[in-house]
Amino acid sequence: xxxxxxxxxxxxxxxxPFELLPEALLHKLATSVDVRYCKAGTRxxxxxxxxxxxxxxxxxxxxxxxxxxxxxxxxxxxxxxxEFGLLRNKxxxxxxxxxxxxxxxxxxxxxxxxxxxxxxRFADFVEIEDRTRLRHVVSRNEDANxxxxxxxxxxxxxxxxxxxxxxxxxxxxxxxxxxGVSSVLVMDEAAAPGDLAHVxxxxxxxxxxxxxxxPGLPYATPVTDxxxxxxxxxxxxxxxxEAMMLMLRHNVHHLPVMRHRRPIGVVALSDIIQYExxxxxxxxxxxxxxPDVDGLVGLVPDVxxxxxxMVTEDANSRMIGSxxxxxxxxxxxxxxxxxxxxxxxxxxxxxxxALGSMARQEQLIVTDQxxxxxxxxRFEPAAHDAYFSELAAFVCDGLARCGYAYCSGGIxxxxxxxxxxxxxxxxxxxxxxxxxxxxxxxxxxxxxxxDGVWGETAWIDGLRRMIAQKARASPRFLACMARNALLRxxxxxxxxxxxxxxxxxxxxxxxxxxxxxxxLADLVRVHGFAVGSPSVNSFERLRDIIDAAILPLGRxxxxxxxxxxxxxxxxxxxxxxxxxxxxxxxSVEPDKLSEFERKSLRDAFLILSNAxxxxxxxxxxxxxx
Amino acid sequence: MFHLGRTDLxxxxxxxxxxxxxxxxxxxxxxxxxxxxxxxxxxxxxxxxAGDTVLTEVPxxxxxxxxxxxxxxxxxxxxxxxxPMSLERILASASRHWIVRPRVPLDEKSVTLHGxxxxxxxxxxxxxxxxxxxxxxxxxxxxxxxxxxxERQFLDQALRRRIGEGIVFxxxxxxxxxxxxxxxxxxxxxxxxxxxxxxxSIRLAASRSRYGLPRYGLHHALTDALATGELFQAQIxxxxxxxxxxEAVWS
Numbered sequence: 001x002x003x004x005x006x007x008x009x010x011x012x013x014x015x016x017p018f019e020l021l022p023e024a025l026l027h028k029l030a031t032s033v034d035v036r037y038c039k040a041g042t043r044x045x046x047x048x049x050x051x052x053x054x055x056x057x058x059x060x061x062x063x064x065x066x067x068x069x070x071x072x073x074x075x076x077x078x079x080x081x082x083e084f085g086l087l088r089n090k091x092x093x094x095x096x097x098x099x100x101x102x103x104x105x106x107x108x109x110x111x112x113x114x115x116x117x118x119x120x121r122f123a124d125f126v127e128i129e130d131r132t133r134l135r136h137v138v139s140r141n142e143d144a145n146x147x148x149x150x151x152x153x154x155x156x157x158x159x160x161x162x163x164x165x166x167x168x169x170x171x172x173x174x175x176x177x178x179x180g181v182s183s184v185l186v187m188d189e190a191a192a193p194g195d196l197a198h199v200x201x202x203x204x205x206x207x208x209x210x211x212x213x214x215p216g217l218p219y220a221t222p223v224t225d226x227x228x229x230x231x232x233x234x235x236x237x238x239x240x241x242e243a244m245m246l247m248l249r250h251n252v253h254h255l256p257v258m259r260h261r262r263p264i265g266v267v268a269l270s271d272i273i274q275y276e277x278x279x280x281x282x283x284x285x286x287x288x289x290x291p292d293v294d295g296l297v298g299l300v301p302d303v304x305x306x307x308x309x310m311v312t313e314d315a316n317s318r319m320i321g322s323x324x325x326x327x328x329x330x331x332x333x334x335x336x337x338x339x340x341x342x343x344x345x346x347x348x349x350x351x352x353x354a355l356g357s358m359a360r361q362e363q364l365i366v367t368d369q370x371x372x373x374x375x376x377x378r379f380e381p382a383a384h385d386a387y388f389s390e391l392a393a394f395v396c397d398g399l400a401r402c403g404y405a406y407c408s409g410g411i412x413x414x415x416x417x418x419x420x421x422x423x424x425x426x427x428x429x430x431x432x433x434x435x436x437x438x439x440x441x442x443x444x445x446x447x448x449x450x451d452g453v454w455g456e457t458a459w460i461d462g463l464r465r466m467i468a469q470k471a472r473a474s475p476r477f478l479a480c481m482a483r484n485a486l487l488r489x490x491x492x493x494x495x496x497x498x499x500x501x502x503x504x505x506x507x508x509x510x511x512x513x514x515x516x517x518x519x520l521a522d523l524v525r526v527h528g529f530a531v532g533s534p535s536v537n538s539f540e541r542l543r544d545i546i547d548a549a550i551l552p553l554g555r556x557x558x559x560x561x562x563x564x565x566x567x568x569x570x571x572x573x574x575x576x577x578x579x580x581x582x583x584x585x586x587s588v589e590p591d592k593l594s595e596f597e598r599k600s601l602r603d604a605f606l607i608l609s610n611a612x613x614x615x616x617x618x619x620x621x622x623x624x625x
Numbered sequence: 626m627f628h629l630g631r632t633d634l635x636x637x638x639x640x641x642x643x644x645x646x647x648x649x650x651x652x653x654x655x656x657x658x659x660x661x662x663x664x665x666x667x668x669x670x671x672x673x674x675a676g677d678t679v680l681t682e683v684p685x686x687x688x689x690x691x692x693x694x695x696x697x698x699x700x701x702x703x704x705x706x707x708x709p710m711s712l713e714r715i716l717a718s719a720s721r722h723w724i725v726r727p728r729v730p731l732d733e734k735s736v737t738l739h740g741x742x743x744x745x746x747x748x749x750x751x752x753x754x755x756x757x758x759x760x761x762x763x764x765x766x767x768x769x770x771x772x773x774x775x776e777r778q779f780l781d782q783a784l785r786r787r788i789g790e791g792i793v794f795x796x797x798x799x800x801x802x803x804x805x806x807x808x809x810x811x812x813x814x815x816x817x818x819x820x821x822x823x824x825x826s827i828r829l830a831a832s833r834s835r836y837g838l839p840r841y842g843l844h845h846a847l848t849d850a851l852a853t854g855e856l857f858q859a860q861i862x863x864x865x866x867x868x869x870x871x872e873a874v875w876s
Contacts, residue, residue: 003720003721003722003847004720005717005720005847005848005851006842006845006847006848007839007841007842007848007851008717031718031720032718033717033718034714034715034716034717034718035714035715035717035851035854035855036713036714036715036858037836037838037855037858037859037862038862039859039862039863042862058839059837059838059839060837100837101836101837101859101862101863102837103837103838103839103855106714108718
């Protein structure tokens with residue numbers, strides 16, 4: 001028989017993963033504990049020893065090593081080790097050494113096995129694979145957010161209300177009244193069935209007001225005169241949040257829902273508002289109503305409030321990244337409208353480009369502006385450049401006033417080097433791929449994540465296609481990009497209030513962008529190019545990479561989870577800074593992280609680190625892929 | 626554990642070479658012959674390790690008792706905690722804890738310390754009823770205590786009162802080990818120099834904190850026994866060696 005040690009029970013009860021245990025199992029575990037004091041430097045277990053114990057650090061600090069002698073983890077109060085050996089072949093896999101004088105609790109193997117078998121949540125938490133644990137963490141967050149898990153089809157309450165192209169505006173109004181809807185789809189039955197052109201356009205309440213009544217047109221006006229053609233549509237199996245992002249990006253309030261290229265209904269903004277406060281949509285709407293730059297500057301607090309609200313509402317990083325990118329894009333579009341009002345129409349067509357995180361739709365609240373201009377090939381510098389120089393200055397100055405700092409590397413449309421005709425851009429991009437230099441590789445990382453914001457945005461598809469085709473066929477370029485993507489590495493993890501580097505050194509804070517999301521995005525870009533992915537968003541690239549099956553099974557999902565988790569910690573940290581009136585940045589001090597965040601971040605860093613090793617191997621110069 | 630921070634009862638700071646060390650195995654052998662109570666005789670018959678045994682080979686038991694007060698004659702025992710251990714491992718999984726009914730009323734002040742109330746002791750057995758279990762848990766092991774006078778004198782008095790025979794047993798006193806480090810006599814000129822300096826505390830909590838051991842809620846016999854066992858492991862790790870002989874630390 002045994003009597004219970006109160007100190008042991010109380011210590012375990014208050015912390016994960018033990019706090020998850022039902023009372024009976026907790027007591028079973030606590031009364032099985034034996035105790036050992038280890039002076040700093042004591043070797044606790046050696047590789048290959050029989051694994052008899054699961055260790056919990058009661059006080060002090062312990063270092064766990066890989067077989068090759070490199071540091072695997074550094075643990076402090078509440079940390080645990082030894083599960084690898086117990087769950088595998090009952091031999092110690094990661095030897096451990098006391099870094100400080102430490103008091104260890106030892107749980108015998110049979111009791112560990114029993115608790116592990118009988119409590120699924122405990123087992124999930126302690127799970128042998130760090131990456132599996134992160135999957136649980138991220139998927140729990142997804143479940144908590146209906147926007148992430150619900151598909152658009154669940155919002156389609158009724159069949160699409162449709163009219164033929166031959167109908168009049170009045171027919172449309174009558175039809176909408178009869179059916180009690182705020183929009184009607186205009187069908188072109190003459191077009192081939194199955195073709196998207198089958199749906200010719202959409203007419204909404206607002207169109208009747210703005211395009212028929214205000215200009216005083218007759219009721220008999222053909223419906224085709226007041227409809228919006230060139231429809232933005234959403235697929236029935238896309239997620240609710242993706243529909244919301246489409247509305248944001250295109251500033252539309254109705255989306256036809258398609259299945260097998262046929263409309264099965266229409267979702268309106270009001271349907272989605274049930275799921276999500278209209279913050280970001282409201283901000284985008286306000287941007288387009290501002291009469292001048294001062295008005296836009298006045299919206300900056302609204303942008304920050306929108307960001308903070310999304311964080312509070314548990315939006316995931318994709319939703320926040322897309323929403324912030326849509327807002328940034330709207331600022332640019334409105335600034336360009338204002339610039340054209342002031343400078344007159346452009347002398348030749350142009351396209352204003354967004355680059356980097358905004359193009360990837362991974363923009364956060366702290367960001368600088370990366371942009372460029374593509375000009376029509378009829379561009380004559382002497383005749384036209386003064387206009388575009390002024391246009392660029394107007395936009396970049398306006399953006400800076402709205403909180404988007406000037407790019408310190410000069411990657412802005414104000415730089416004549418980044419104002420080029422389309423043909424010149426094609427040459428430049430081809431040259432970067434064919435003859436990579438250290439500088440061009442850095443540029444490729446930014447410019448090859450590109451998006452058209454304003455003007456001739458159709459040019460962008462061609463440029464993206466060209467980049468995707470050329471990069472995929474250039475092993476040397478891929479190898480150089482891969483080497484570049486290994487320059488920034490994640491830290492090992494956390495120890496007390498320090499960040500621990502792989503070589504054991506400490507630092508006070510970690511830049512989650514430089515050490516986390518940026519190297520992850522770089523890595524994903526290389527794989528994306530290798531599989532010819534036309535996507536720009538890292539999550540979409542990862543989907544393409546998974547489909548192309550170039551990574552070991554499951555590793556693509558791991559990278560999605562790692563990117564999501566590091567991003568969301570970075571986002572929450574920025575929201576916390578905003579809330580406390582500090583200037584948000586990308587730097588996080590470990591004492592601001594919960595034990596849970598530290599653990600999951602460490603898992604994410606490990607995934608990134610392993611993925612970098614894999615990439616190094618896969619894109620060796622001269623290796624056939 | 627309930628004792629004063631200073632070693633008022635008897636000084637524990639003398640180095641072992643100056644003390645007359647009892648030959649515990651011989652003493653136990655003689656006591657087997659001269660003891661009437663069969664339970665106590667069985668305890669002595671289990672014997673003790675010889676003084677030249679290295680510490681890693683010695684079966685140990687961390688022991689703590691809570692009492693109604695400080696006087697072994699007037700006050701009584703309210704609880705006993707024991708944790709068997711070795712130099713390498715404290716068998717907390719085999720911890721034992723008994724609440725017993727003292728033959729004197731509970732003092733209000735001591736209740737606030739050890740938290741054991743009148744109603745708890747009213748339902749508790751007399752020590753006599755559990756003596757077999759207590760002595761079996763101690764048998765063949767050297768007791769680790771913090772301030773040996775308490776455990777020794779109270780157990781001795783309690784047994785005298787119940788079975789008419791006292792008990793003697795070897796102990797390793799973690800407070801005395803701590804005193805060896807922090808209570809060395811200081812040469813005259815230094816003592817004048819440091820004359821007003823505060824003495825380093827050798828109480829259990831203060832001693833533990835010097836070895837980086839966690840802060841525990843004290844004055845629960847089982848917690849204090851565990852705390853004492855951990856302190857002993859830390860003292861040996863820092864100030865002795867695993868092959869130190871028992872005679873260097875026991876008395």
